[in-house]
Amino acid sequence: MSSELAVRAEGIAKSFRLFSHPRDRLKQIFAGSRRKYYQEFWALNDVSFEVARGETVGIIGRNGSGKSTLLQIVCGTLKPSAGRVETHGRIAAMLELGAGFSPEFSGRENIFLNGYIVGLTQQQIEARYDAICAFADIGEFIEQPIKTYSTGMAVRLAFAVMAHVDADILVIDEALAVGDARFVQKCMRFLREFKERGTLLFVSHDTTAVANLCDRCVWLDGGRLKASGPAKHVCDMYLENLFESVQGASRVAAPAAEPVAALTSAAPPRDQRLDILQASPHRNDVEIFEFHREAASFGKRGARILDVRFEHPHGERLAWAVGGETVVVAIDIEALEPLASPIVGFLVRDRLGQNVFGDNTYLTSQSSPLPLAQGDAASARFEFDLPLLPPGDYSIAVAVADGRQDDHVQHEWIHDALTFRVETSSVRHSLVGLPMRGIRFDRATGASAVTRAPGLADTTR
Amino acid sequence: MNATSMPKQPLAVFASFWSHRTLILNLARRDVVGRYSGSMLGLLWSFFNPLLMLGVYTFVFGLVFKTRWNPGGSDNMLEFAVVLFSGLLVFGIFSENINRAPGLMLQNPGFVKRVVFPLEGLPWVVMCSSLFHAAISLVVLAAVMLVVMGSLPATWPLILVVLLPLLLFVIGFSWALAAFGVYLRDLQQTINIATAVMMFMSPIFYPATAVPKEYRWAIDWNPMTFFVEQARQVLVWGHLPDFAGLAGMTVGGFVVAWLGLAFFQHARDGFADVI
Numbered sequence: 001m002s003s004e005l006a007v008r009a010e011g012i013a014k015s016f017r018l019f020s021h022p023r024d025r026l027k028q029i030f031a032g033s034r035r036k037y038y039q040e041f042w043a044l045n046d047v048s049f050e051v052a053r054g055e056t057v058g059i060i061g062r063n064g065s066g067k068s069t070l071l072q073i074v075c076g077t078l079k080p081s082a083g084r085v086e087t088h089g090r091i092a093a094m095l096e097l098g099a100g101f102s103p104e105f106s107g108r109e110n111i112f113l114n115g116y117i118v119g120l121t122q123q124q125i126e127a128r129y130d131a132i133c134a135f136a137d138i139g140e141f142i143e144q145p146i147k148t149y150s151t152g153m154a155v156r157l158a159f160a161v162m163a164h165v166d167a168d169i170l171v172i173d174e175a176l177a178v179g180d181a182r183f184v185q186k187c188m189r190f191l192r193e194f195k196e197r198g199t200l201l202f203v204s205h206d207t208t209a210v211a212n213l214c215d216r217c218v219w220l221d222g223g224r225l226k227a228s229g230p231a232k233h234v235c236d237m238y239l240e241n242l243f244e245s246v247q248g249a250s251r252v253a254a255p256a257a258e259p260v261a262a263l264t265s266a267a268p269p270r271d272q273r274l275d276i277l278q279a280s281p282h283r284n285d286v287e288i289f290e291f292h293r294e295a296a297s298f299g300k301r302g303a304r305i306l307d308v309r310f311e312h313p314h315g316e317r318l319a320w321a322v323g324g325e326t327v328v329v330a331i332d333i334e335a336l337e338p339l340a341s342p343i344v345g346f347l348v349r350d351r352l353g354q355n356v357f358g359d360n361t362y363l364t365s366q367s368s369p370l371p372l373a374q375g376d377a378a379s380a381r382f383e384f385d386l387p388l389l390p391p392g393d394y395s396i397a398v399a400v401a402d403g404r405q406d407d408h409v410q411h412e413w414i415h416d417a418l419t420f421r422v423e424t425s426s427v428r429h430s431l432v433g434l435p436m437r438g439i440r441f442d443r444a445t446g447a448s449a450v451t452r453a454p455g456l457a458d459t460t461r
Numbered sequence: 462m463n464a465t466s467m468p469k470q471p472l473a474v475f476a477s478f479w480s481h482r483t484l485i486l487n488l489a490r491r492d493v494v495g496r497y498s499g500s501m502l503g504l505l506w507s508f509f510n511p512l513l514m515l516g517v518y519t520f521v522f523g524l525v526f527k528t529r530w531n532p533g534g535s536d537n538m539l540e541f542a543v544v545l546f547s548g549l550l551v552f553g554i555f556s557e558n559i560n561r562a563p564g565l566m567l568q569n570p571g572f573v574k575r576v577v578f579p580l581e582g583l584p585w586v587v588m589c590s591s592l593f594h595a596a597i598s599l600v601v602l603a604a605v606m607l608v609v610m611g612s613l614p615a616t617w618p619l620i621l622v623v624l625l626p627l628l629l630f631v632i633g634f635s636w637a638l639a640a641f642g643v644y645l646r647d648l649q650q651t652i653n654i655a656t657a658v659m660m661f662m663s664p665i666f667y668p669a670t671a672v673p674k675e676y677r678w679a680i681d682w683n684p685m686t687f688f689v690e691q692a693r694q695v696l697v698w699g700h701l702p703d704f705a706g707l708a709g710m711t712v713g714g715f716v717v718a719w720l721g722l723a724f725f726q727h728a729r730d731g732f733a734d735v736i
Contacts, residue, residue, distance in 0.1 A: 076577045079730040116484035
């Protein structure tokens, strides 16, 4: 039954006619099929795939592999030269920055315009208008023409509109790369929530994002379908292929700063390379931003989070930290009603909204809870060695609850209470880098020396 | 589901308006308001414009040239202005739509390339906008005639019957020109000249009877001749229009509209490749 399918593409091909001169286009109109005045460029060739209702499918591929063309065909803005596409349900797309916006119209007018385009009635758009404005969060600019917007603002508005049109199928074309950390977090939260009820087509060359968000993945290479299958699997194949084709460069780019010589383990639980790393350009610098009290939050509001900050173990507030060093995450709270056994916790998320690490006070205070009367203030301090983090924007969600780990009342949860940015890192291909106690890499003493097979090079990532 | 399906039934001409009426009317409103955006008087300009033109015509033709429409007719110096104005009003609907049609797709690349947009509605937007301006002109004309002549001919409401076939012709040509304009960018210039020629080759500034018999073909080929004359019959002279002619034109206009839409829908698949 076709209604189980959201998208069905069969043998899609798309060729563009490249004319060397505009007058050739006219000649072609009169020449018909007798002569060719153009060169053909096949952006897509025989691509077939299906997306089931409710599925999240990623499309990966290098620049120029035909990803965007494919999406445009799925959305119906481009006609395939051959093959056919069937879609079932309302599609909302974010193909290009500020797509579908008229620069002369104000943000408000564009919201309505886009609503009409997808088929909403005026009443339906009016009902959603406030939610869209709140999501876009661009304030007074909503009454200004779009042409006065920054790229970031246009993307926020576009995403906000798209998120509120009750689409059955969402199509997103790496538009999320713009926008600041807080907004990207908001978008990722929305996408994760949307996944539960709708069909999502997600294009990116960020394989981490695809592997993390998508069930299945389609890999395009030179306009052809190279592979499709479980996201994780296809992403791995794609990365392997990518590394192979840039092998030379990849060797040079490998962290040369890491000494090949053996590192012996020592008593302190400290990465022995830290001294070298901290003196190298790979030092894991972390820029910390201010606590954002007004960030999106929820909860019963029986308690209030007063402050969240990074501290040096000695107590000074930090605006800058370095991965691998000891830091303290301090959270100040105030009880607005009596709390029997409060728990305070935090969760560090990367730019994709993946939970990287976090902890809470539950186990610590389990045996001896810290009951708070109304108006009491308390402070939780988490002291730990900051892991080495890959470059990117991170945010910390902070929460205060009352009860037990598995049964509690959430009093206040602030999604992006604090953000920080990692500028440089020796870590590239994993969520975190662990402080290694020791790494050995010796020449075998036996007859034959160990040679690294080229295929094994990837295991180091 | 498929917005680009060929209009198999003639009713697609009306469906193209009806199914997107909210969008079309809103864009038309924006088009009307946007024309005067930033000006202090705003919408009032669309009212002053025809009023001022009517005043200028009266001064130039009635007072300076002392032109009279019918030799030996009334001596009212406003008469020529009223006759001229009613002809221009009808021609204005035609020229505004036709002149803007070739650039419609080119000026809205976002609608063509980036979203699934009911492109066939864009000529309707221009149509609604031009009808708004025509309506204002009609109000001005009615007011002036009431003041000067004391009454309106009873045939006034019949202007709607005259305009219906014209609108069908115009929307049909708009669709065809909008589609052609994408591939042939010279069309815009050509059309501007063509409408200017058509304006003088129709009896707007002179009565058709003033044209020597042997040159009548020069204005008779022009469909606007028919519409301008018919509009004047009902608006100024108080005569019944040529109902048989109008019926024929309605059928013809409907066929043109249908063909225009069919051509537009056929050609639109290639728009995104070219723009």
